[in-house]
Amino acid sequence: MAGPSCMNHTLNGILYQDMTEFQRLMIYKRIYHPQWDACEDDIPTSYNEAKDMMEDLGQVLATMFNSSKMPRNRIFGIIDYMVGAEEDRKEPSWLLDNITTMLLFSSGSMIKHYLIYLNNKNSLLTVSDIISSMVIVCDRMDNDLAPKGKPGVNSILDWVFSxxxxxxxxxxxxxxxQEIIDRCKEEDVSGWFCFLLCLLCAIGGMITQLGSYLSEEAFFDDPALQDTGAEE
Structure with missing residues (x-):
């Protein structure tokens, strides 16, 4: 019931035409089987697409994680099985960004414990894979790395690196x-000049946010820098 929405079906008839977009989405989710193979081939290109596709699944996993009735490692084993990250495979069947998107719709606590699980296990997924993908997914969804008033991807980076x-x-x-650099190259493969333009233009906002975030962390962690009175 919480699987990725199958949005390829067309609802016909006057009744469906009179429905709101939300009502149509609920019909898609409840009548048709989840489209699991979509996670192997397609990546949501906007926040709304990602929300429609992954929010229910992420919330179900978070609810299971917060329940005392199921061991956490068993939940993480379910995730590994679902995304095709078992040890006998060469690579996960799900695209990395879809795995990350699903996690981002769960909870910060579950993400942290899953990263610990990956760190302690010989998994096809690595901590660096997930956190670098979070930055890319955050950019694709036009989300701030460090949103005001609530935890963002920056809180996960803070926790991992500390x-x-x-x-x-x-x-x-x-x-x-290295993952960030490789992912940037993938966005524009027409040479280093276009790659630099890509950094400055296409994903410049996220790179700026990432650099600003890391600079702030370095500044506030170093008393010598704080005593200089410098504004930048």
Whole structure:
């Protein structure tokens, strides 16, 4: 019932024409079977598309996670099975950004514990895969990295880079930035010049946010910088 919505069907008839978009969406979700293979082939291009496709599934997983009746590792095993990230595979069957989108519609607490689970397990998915994908998905949905008044992807980055074991941080930083660079290249593969334009124009807003976020973290964590009285 909570699976990805099958939006390829057309509802015909006068009754359906008189329905609101919300009513049509509920009919899609409740009458037709979930379109699981959509997660292997298609990536939502906007927040509304992602919400229609993944919100129910993310909320169900969050509810299961918050329940005391099911062990958390079992829930994470269900996620691995659902997205095709079992150890006997070469790569997950779901596209990485769809896995991340589903997680972003769950809860911050579940995401953190799932990242711990991935860190402790020889999984096809890695922590750097997920957190770099979160930045890309956040940009695609036109969401702020650090929205005012509520936790955003920045809270997950804060937690990962501060709470993960220190001996793993160098590799985590390196892998994270390499993933960001690789993903930027994928957005525009017509050479380094176009790649630089892509950074400055197409995804410049998110890169600026990411740089601003990291700069602020470095500034507030370093007393020497705070004492200079510099404004930038």
């Amino acid at each position: 709470e993960f074991p220190s001996h793993k941080k160098n590799k985590l930083y390196s892998d994270f930035w």
